[in-house]
Amino acid sequence: xxxxxxxxxxxxxxxxxxxxxxxxxxxxxxxxxxxxxxxxxxxxxxxxxxxxxxxxxxxxxxxxxxxxxxxxxxxxxxxxxxxxxxxxxxxxxxxxxxxxxxxxxxxxxxxxxxxxxxxxxxxxxxxxxxxxxxxxxxxxxxxxxxxxxxxxxxxxxxxxxxxxxxxxxxxxxxxxxxxxxxxxxxxxxxxxxxxxxxxxxxxxxxxxxxxxxxxxxxxxxxxxxxxxxxxxxxxxxxxxxxxxxxxxxxxxxxxxxxxxxxxxxxxxxxxxxxxxxx
Amino acid sequence: xxxxxxxxxxxxxxxxxxxxxxxxxxxxxxxxxxxxxxxxxxxxxxxxxxxxxxxxxxxxxxxxxxxxxxxxxxxxxxxxxxxxxxxxxxxxxxxxxxxxxxxxxxxxxxxxxxxxxxxxxxxxxxxxxxxxxxxxxxxxxxxxxxxxxxxxxxxxxxxxxxxxxxxxxxxxxxxxxxxxxxxxxxxxxxxxxxxxxxxxxxxxxxxxxxxxxxxxxxxxxxxxxxxxxxxxxxxxxxxxxxxx
Numbered sequence: 306x307x308x309x310x311x312x313x314x315x316x317x318x319x320x321x322x323x324x325x326x327x328x329x330x331x332x333x334x335x336x337x338x339x340x341x342x343x344x345x346x347x348x349x350x351x352x353x354x355x356x357x358x359x360x361x362x363x364x365x366x367x368x369x370x371x372x373x374x375x376x377x378x379x380x381x382x383x384x385x386x387x388x389x390x391x392x393x394x395x396x397x398x399x400x401x402x403x404x405x406x407x408x409x410x411x412x413x414x415x416x417x418x419x420x421x422x423x424x425x426x427x428x429x430x431x432x433x434x435x436x437x438x439x440x441x442x443x444x445x446x447x448x449x450x451x452x453x454x455x456x457x458x459x460x461x462x463x464x465x466x467x468x469x470x471x472x473x474x475x476x477x478x479x480x481x482x483x484x485x486x487x488x489x490x491x492x493x494x495x496x497x498x499x500x501x502x503x504x505x506x507x508x509x510x511x512x513x514x515x516x517x518x519x520x521x522x523x524x525x526x527x528x529x530x531x532x533x534x535x536x537x538x539x540x541x542x543x544x545x546x547x548x549x550x551x552x553x554x555x556x557x558x559x560x561x562x563x564x565x566x567x568x569x570x571x572x573x574x575x576x577x578x579x580x581x582x583x
Numbered sequence: 584x585x586x587x588x589x590x591x592x593x594x595x596x597x598x599x600x601x602x603x604x605x606x607x608x609x610x611x612x613x614x615x616x617x618x619x620x621x622x623x624x625x626x627x628x629x630x631x632x633x634x635x636x637x638x639x640x641x642x643x644x645x646x647x648x649x650x651x652x653x654x655x656x657x658x659x660x661x662x663x664x665x666x667x668x669x670x671x672x673x674x675x676x677x678x679x680x681x682x683x684x685x686x687x688x689x690x691x692x693x694x695x696x697x698x699x700x701x702x703x704x705x706x707x708x709x710x711x712x713x714x715x716x717x718x719x720x721x722x723x724x725x726x727x728x729x730x731x732x733x734x735x736x737x738x739x740x741x742x743x744x745x746x747x748x749x750x751x752x753x754x755x756x757x758x759x760x761x762x763x764x765x766x767x768x769x770x771x772x773x774x775x776x777x778x779x780x781x782x783x784x785x786x787x788x789x790x791x792x793x794x795x796x797x798x799x800x801x802x803x804x805x806x807x808x809x810x811x812x813x814x815x816x817x818x819x820x821x822x823x824x825x826x827x
Contacts, residue, residue, distance in 0.1 A: 342667060463687045470677035473669060474658065480633035481681030481733040482652025528713030529670035 306554065313553055321447045322559070323549055325502075328454035330515060330545030330563075332499045334537045335461045337520035338530070339472045339492065347398065348386060349516040351405035352500040353509035355382040357433065358408030358415075360504075365419040372449070376501050382408075383497035387489055434508040434560050450502055457495050464491065469530050507560035518567035519544070525571075525578035544570050584646040585610050586737060586768060587632070592641035594627045600639060601627055607787050607795040609737070611647065614760075614769045616779035616786050618810065623790040625772045629741055632770065649737065652681050655730035657740040660722065665715060671725050672710045675701055678732025693732075700728040704758070720751035727758070731767075738762065740771040744778075756782055776814045 313319045333349075340348055359378040366374075386401055416429055442450075461468070470478045471488055479485045503512045519541035523533040548563030555562075587609040595601045602624030609615060619625050630636040631643065634651045645651065655678075675697045676689055683693070701707045704724040709717065714725060723743060730738055743759065744752040760782050763769045773779050779786060779798075786801040788794040794804055801807040 342663060344663065466677065466687065466689065467680055469669070469673065470680040473664065473667060473674060473677060474661070476633075476635065477656050477658055477729070477733075478677075478680060479635060480652075480654065480656045480658075480739075481678070482650075483681045524666075524668050528668050528716070529711075530668060530673050531670075533668045 309554060310550065317444075318442065319553060321442045321444070322553075323546065325442060325447055325450045326545045326549045326559075326563070327542050328450060329499070329503050330519075330541040331538055332454050332457045332461075333503055333512075333515045334519035334541030335458065335534065336492070336496055336499060337516040337518075337541075338523070338534050338537055339468055340496065341517050341520045341524075342472050345387070346513065346517050347401050348383070348496060349500055349513040350510075351386060351401035352379055352383055352497055353504060353512040354405035354409040354412070355379055356501055356504050357509040358412035361412035361415040365415050372501070375504075376498070379501050380494055380497040383493040383500075384490060387493035387496070433510045434558060453498055453502055457498060460491065460495060464488065465534075468492065473530075507563055511560050511564050514564040514567055515541070515545075518564075518571050522567075522571045522574035525574040526581070540570055540574075541567075586645065586647050586649045588642075588644045588646060590642045592628075592631070592643065593639040594624045594631060595639050596627070596636075598639065602789050602793075604793050605641070605787075605789055605795075606793075607785075609768060609770065611736075611768055612763070612766060614763045614782060614784045615771070616783035617770065617772045617789065618774075618776055618779055618786060619789040625789065626741065628789065629739060629772055632739060653734045653736050655734040655736075655738045657723070657726050657730050657738065657743055659741050659745065664722075667715055669714050670710070671701070671706060671712055671714060671717075672697065674714055674725055675728045675732060678729035681733055697728070697732055700731040703731070704728045718751075719747050720755060723747070723755060724758070727762075731762075735767060737768045737770065740769065742772055742774065744773075744775065752778075774814075776811055780811070 340346060356375050356379045359375040362378075363374040382404060386404065413429060467483065467488055470483065471485055475485055499516075500512055503515055507515055519537035520533070522540050523537035527533045527536055544566040545563050548566040549559055551557065551566070552559040552562040585608040587607075589608075590606050592605040593600050593603045594605065601622070605628065607615075617625050617628060627636065631638050633654060633656055676693065678697070679689060679693050683689075689697075698707070698710075701710060704727055706721060706724045706728060709721060709725075714722065717725065727738075727743075738759075740759065744755050747755060756778055759769060759771070763782075771779075771783070780802065783798055785797055786794065786807070788801065788806060788810065790806075792806045794801060794806055796804075802811070
């Protein structure tokens with residue numbers, strides 16, 4: 306089996322998949338902790354559907370590089386969802402549901418009406434579940450992904466203490482002079498970037514798993530914000546790596562294999578947490 | 584020069600006034616209790632003091648070089664905090680965020696000050712503990728230590744004893760009183776009129792009629808007498824219900 310793996314690692318596309326997968330898993334888990342704690346677990350789902358809709362539009366318009374459409378559209382939606390969520394007439398969760406389902410429906414509709422390829426359901430399936438796209442990454446996409454991931458990590462480390470303060474108590478932070486609006490905007494933009502990146506890896510239906518499972522697993526076992534963040538990053542990277550390797554060896558779809566490993570890791574952490582507490 | 588001066592404030596949401604004609608001054612070292620019925624605008628006044636909402640009308644001034652972010656705040660607990668994984672030290676340190684600007688990490692002095700404030704609140708032994716596993720009284724002490732990291736001048740406390748048992752309530756009041764004696768100005772929103780009369784130097788009563796003055800003056804006024812009587816009656820009623 307090891308031989309088979311080493312054999313596969315000779316291929317650049319396998320190496321690309323591993324690099325990209327690990328980086329995306331790392332980024333999404335970092336943000337996952339704050340999103341889960343602020344009750345924004347579903348933001349990933351909502352945004353990824355928007356990204357799906359945008360992908361459909363890009364495909365219909367015939368853009369070869371759909372990043373140029375998908376990224377801005379998703380960023381704008383993230384800002385709308387995270388920013389106006391609290392004070393508007395339509396409350397946060399309803400707004401997310403509205404935008405995500407709407408975008409999903411329109412995306413599928415567009416892909417069907419203006420289908421450019423013979424295999425519409427195949428296209429849709431791979432955008433939703435990210436079935437094979439991870440193994441077809443070009444070198445440019447890999448470089449873009451590395452650059453964006455490093456940026457996200459840098460921003461997260463530099464603003465770590467601020468993100469903690471706002472996540473724990475937004476009104477205290479605002480009252481003592483923090484520009485919470487600006488930081489919420491920052492979190493919204495980073496979230497959107499990660500979602501768009503992660504679409505390549507697991508497809509738009511499974512992104513939420515990448516965001517929430519590592520954070521939830523870490524919360525079963527650890528009690529400080531720092532340890533939860535570090536552990537969720539570690540667990541996410543391990544799961545993504547294992548998931549990709551298993552999917553290559555067993556020939557299973559990459560996205561769902563990674564998520565299955567994440568679920569298994571959560572179950573292990575949950576049981577361990579129960580045993581430790583007794 | 585007073586720290587905070589408010590003249591004829593009108594408070595409310597979306598142009599609907601909840602409370603009108605609120606005037607008061609806060610001087611250094613005061614211990615002010617804001618009392619009033621539910622829905623009289625106490626928490627709106629609190630948000631106005633913190634600069635979270637603007638008053639509909641009236642003037643509001645900070646004096647004596649008090650900056651807007653120099654008001655420390657002890658908010659009521661939120662749902663999010665109930666299962667939040669965070670250590671006591673992390674939370675206390677986060678009090679500095681508001682004044683440290685864009686600098687990403689804490690300095691050694693800030694860490695030292697945080698330790699001192701935890702010591703003042705008697706929670707040093709809990710430094711590494713998880714916030715969600717603490718008792719209600721301990722959690723309030725953690726949040727007080729955080730507020731002290733944000734400022735040493737004015738503390739605004741929103742119902743600091745709600746949900747605490749009687750013994751811990753008394754300890755909390757003594758702690759706040761001690762901070763006041765150390766020179767920190769206290770503004771407290773409270774249901775507990777008895778405690779307000781015991782500890783506060785000034786009372787701000789808002790509702791149909793507005794009163795601001797010293798504690799002794801408040802006891803003499805008709806609305807003061809009425810409110811004190813009414814809240815002790817409800818207390819008796821609650822006690823009776825508890826007995827049953």
